[in-house]
Amino acid sequence: xxxELSFPKDKIKILLLEGIHQSAVDEFEKRGYTNIDFxxxxxxxxELLDCVENYHIxxxxxxxxxxxxxxxxxKKLMAIGAFCIxxxxxxxxxxxxxxxxxxxxxxSNTRSVAELIIANSIMLLRRIPEKSKKAHNGEWLxxxxxxxxxxxxxIGIIGYGHIGTQVSVMGESMGLRxxxxxxxxxxxxxxxxxxxxxxxxxxxxxxxxxxxxxxxQTKLMIQKEQFDLMKDGVIFQNLSRGTVVDIDALxxxxxxxxxxxxxxDVFPVEPKSKGEKFxxxxxxxxxxxxxxxxxxxTQEAQETIGAEVAVKxxxxxxxxxxIGSKSIPELxxxxxxxxxxxxxxxxxxxxxxxxxxxxxxxYQINVVxxxxxxxxxxxxxxxxxxxxxxxxxxxxxxxVNNTIKARILF
Numbered sequence: 491x492x493x494e495l496s497f498p499k500d501k502i503k504i505l506l507l508e509g510i511h512q513s514a515v516d517e518f519e520k521r522g523y524t525n526i527d528f529x530x531x532x533x534x535x536x537e538l539l540d541c542v543e544n545y546h547i548x549x550x551x552x553x554x555x556x557x558x559x560x561x562x563x564x565k566k567l568m569a570i571g572a573f574c575i576x577x578x579x580x581x582x583x584x585x586x587x588x589x590x591x592x593x594x595x596x597x598s599n600t601r602s603v604a605e606l607i608i609a610n611s612i613m614l615l616r617r618i619p620e621k622s623k624k625a626h627n628g629e630w631l632x633x634x635x636x637x638x639x640x641x642x643x644x645i646g647i648i649g650y651g652h653i654g655t656q657v658s659v660m661g662e663s664m665g666l667r668x669x670x671x672x673x674x675x676x677x678x679x680x681x682x683x684x685x686x687x688x689x690x691x692x693x694x695x696x697x698x699x700x701x702x703x704x705x706x707q708t709k710l711m712i713q714k715e716q717f718d719l720m721k722d723g724v725i726f727q728n729l730s731r732g733t734v735v736d737i738d739a740l741x742x743x744x745x746x747x748x749x750x751x752x753x754x755d756v757f758p759v760e761p762k763s764k765g766e767k768f769x770x771x772x773x774x775x776x777x778x779x780x781x782x783x784x785x786x787x788t789q790e791a792q793e794t795i796g797a798e799v800a801v802k803x804x805x806x807x808x809x810x811x812x813i814g815s816k817s818i819p820e821l822x823x824x825x826x827x828x829x830x831x832x833x834x835x836x837x838x839x840x841x842x843x844x845x846x847x848x849x850x851x852x853y854q855i856n857v858v859x860x861x862x863x864x865x866x867x868x869x870x871x872x873x874x875x876x877x878x879x880x881x882x883x884x885x886x887x888x889x890v891n892n893t894i895k896a897r898i899l900f
Contacts, residue, residue: 497897499521499522499523499524500522500523500524500525501525502523502525502546502547502807503525503527503544503545503546503547503566504518504523504525504526504527504545504546504547504548504549505526505527505529505541505542505544505545505547505548505549506526506527506528506529506549506550507529507531507532507533507548507549507550507551507554508529508530508531508532508550508551508552508553508554508573509529509530509531509551510528510549510550510551510573510796511573511792511793511795511796511797512796513793513794513796513797513800514549514571514573514796514797514799514800515528515796515800516797517796517797517800517801517804518800518804521804521808523804523807527545532550532551532553532554532763533554535555535557535559535560538554538556538560539559539560539563542560542563542564542567543563543564543565543566544566545564545566545567546566546567546568546569546807547567547568547569547570547571547803547807548564548567548569548570548571549570549571549573549799549800549803550570550571550572550573550579551572551573551574552574552576552579553579553762553763554579555579555580556570556579556580556581556585557581558581558584561580561581561584561585561588561590562584562588564590567588567590568590568591568806568807568895569590569591569592569593569803569806569807570585570590570591570592570593571592571593571594571799571800571802571803572592572593572594572595572799573594573595573792573795573796573799574594574595574795575594575595575596575599575786576594576596577592577594577816578704580592582816582817583867585817586817586818586865586867586868587867587868587894588894588895589818589835589868589894589895590817590818591806591812591815591817591818592815592816592817592818593799593802593803593806593814593815593816594799594814594816595794595795595798595799596652597652598786598791598794598795598798599785599786599787599788599791599794599795600652600653600656600786601656601790601791602785602786602787602788602790602791603653603656603657603701603729603785603786604653604656604657604660605660606729606755606781606785607657607660607661607699607727607729607753608640608657608660608661608664610727610753610779611640611645611661611666611697611699611725611727612640613753613779614725614750614751614752614753614777614779615637615638615639615640615643615697615725615751616637616638617636617637617751617777619751619776619777619778619779620776620777623776636723636750639665640664640665640666641664641665641666642665642666642667643666643667643696643697644666644667644668644669644694644695644696644697645657645661645666645667645668645669645695645696645697645698645699646669646670646671646685646691646692646694646695646697646698646699647668647669647670647671647682647699647701648670648671648672648688648691648698648699648700648701648702649670649671649672649700649701649702649703649730650670650671650672650676650682650684650701651672651701653701654670654672654701655676655679657699657701658670658678658679658680658682659679659680662679662680662681662682666697667681668680668681668682668683669682669683669684669685669690669691669694669695670682670683670684670685670691671684671685671687671688671690671691672684688716688719689719692716692719692720692721692724693719693720693721694721695720695721695724696721696724696725697724697725697726697727698720698724698725698726698727699726699727699728699729700712700727700728700729700730700734700735701729701730702730702731702734703730703731704730704731704732704733704734708731708733708734709733709734710733710734710735710736711734711735712728712734712735712736712739712740713736713739714736714739714742714743717739717740717742717743717748717749718748720743720748720749722747722748722750723747723748723749723750724748724749724750725749725750725751725752725753726740726743726749726751726752726753727752727753727754728752728753728754728755728756729753729754729755729756729785730756731756732756732757732758732759732760733758735754737754737757737758737770737771737772738771740752740754740772741771741772741775744772744775744777744778745775750777751777751778751779752772752775752777752778752779753778753779753781754770754772754778754779754780754781755781755782755783755784755785756783756785757770757783760782760783761782768782802814802815806818808899809823809825809831809899810823810831810833810872810899811823812863812870818835818868818870819863819864819865819868819869819870820863821861821863821870821872823861823872824859826858826859826874829858829859829874829875829876830874830875830876830898830899830900831872831873831874831875831898831899831900832872832873832875832884832887832896832897832898832899833870833871833872833895833896833897833899834846834870834871834872834873834887834890834893834895834896835868835869835870835893835894835895835896836868836869836871836890836892836893836894837867837868837869837892837894838864838865838866838867838868838869839892841891842869842871842890842891842892843862843869843871845890845891846871846873846887846890849883849886849887849890850873850875850883852886853880853882853883853886855875855876855883856875856876857873857874857875858874858875858876859872859873859874860872860873860874861873868894881898884896884897884898
């Protein structure tokens with residue numbers, strides 16, 4: 491295989507949208523990727539369709555949507571970076587079918603969200619939103635009525651994952667007792683205690699906070715019935731997904747006094763841009779904090795996310811490593827010396843590996859290392875072969891039945 495067959499880094503075109511942090515650009519440039527188009531805003535479907543076929547890598551946040559038509563038109567596309575927590579804005583099925591690796595940063599903003607949970611708890615226990623609003627309107631509500639310290643209260647955490655555990659540790663350091671509920675057994679941190687069911691958590695928690703994914707199982711998991719089981723005057727927070735809480739039931743619970751204060755950062759329907767009006771049944775209620783889906787939006791989190799996703803994308807393009815991919819089977823690849831590396835993505839059907847090995851054998855190419863991983867749809871095999879592999883051999887691999895993508899990496 492001739493060295494010039496490796497894809498030159500300056501020929502790889504990268505599109506970064508929505509003001510992705512400079513840390514991502516720095517990582518790309520540090521590794522020799524300089525052909526970068528940077529946009530501060532999102533692109534519409536029409537704008538994407540006009541330009542997407544020019545790019546090998548696309549980076550976006552949550553406002554840009556990569557639909558099936560857009561991905562299918564991106565014939566050169568090798569990888570997509572979601573510089574955020576979720577990947578709902580990307581058609582993962584299409585990306586998988588076309589052998590396009592999708593990476594995100596699911597845990598980089600855990601500290602930012604956890605800090606906001608604790609801050610909201612203090613503000614709501616002291617009824618600061620209500621007092622602040624009155625002060626802005628010229629009223630001087632100087633009293634201690636329904637104002638409480640955080641210390642000594644119990645916080646109930648629903649979902650004891652990366653964010654839930656951060657809330658647990660921070661809460662305990664502030665003097666909170668910690669209960670948590672998770673569908674799986676989880677090792678407690680500090681003095682936190684796992685409860686057997688939500689009923690027990692609701693009955694004993696002064697603060698209830700949600701940290702669950704948006705799945706069919708969690709849809710509307712908190713409704714009137716669940717609010718009725720909570721302590722009178724409970725502080726309720728949802729910084730997870732807008733689909734997990736019945737907003738109208740939450741409003742009724744706030745108005746009735748069952749919920750003494752609430753902080754909501756995610757909503758069933760959210761504006762798609764800053765210019766679109768935000769409407770919620772929770773607007774205008776006392777002791778309620780409404781934030782525009784910014785639980786993880788801090789400069790520190792964005793810097794970390796920018797670097798983390800860029801490093802994953804570079805790892806995939808540079809050496810084929812797919813750890814953290816949401817579409818391609820995950821392979822963590824060792825470095826080999828004096829070898830060539832071939833990447834082959836194919837439909838997950840029997841006989842592919844046998845065909846690949848037969849071709850390599852016919853060209854008398856020695857296999858130094860072979861790494862294979864599959865999911866339900868596709869298989870991903872990485873071949874480290876002797877240095878005398880040729881372009882003709884790669885061309886033969888591209889014609890293996892059910893091949894999706896094949897390329898010589900180096």
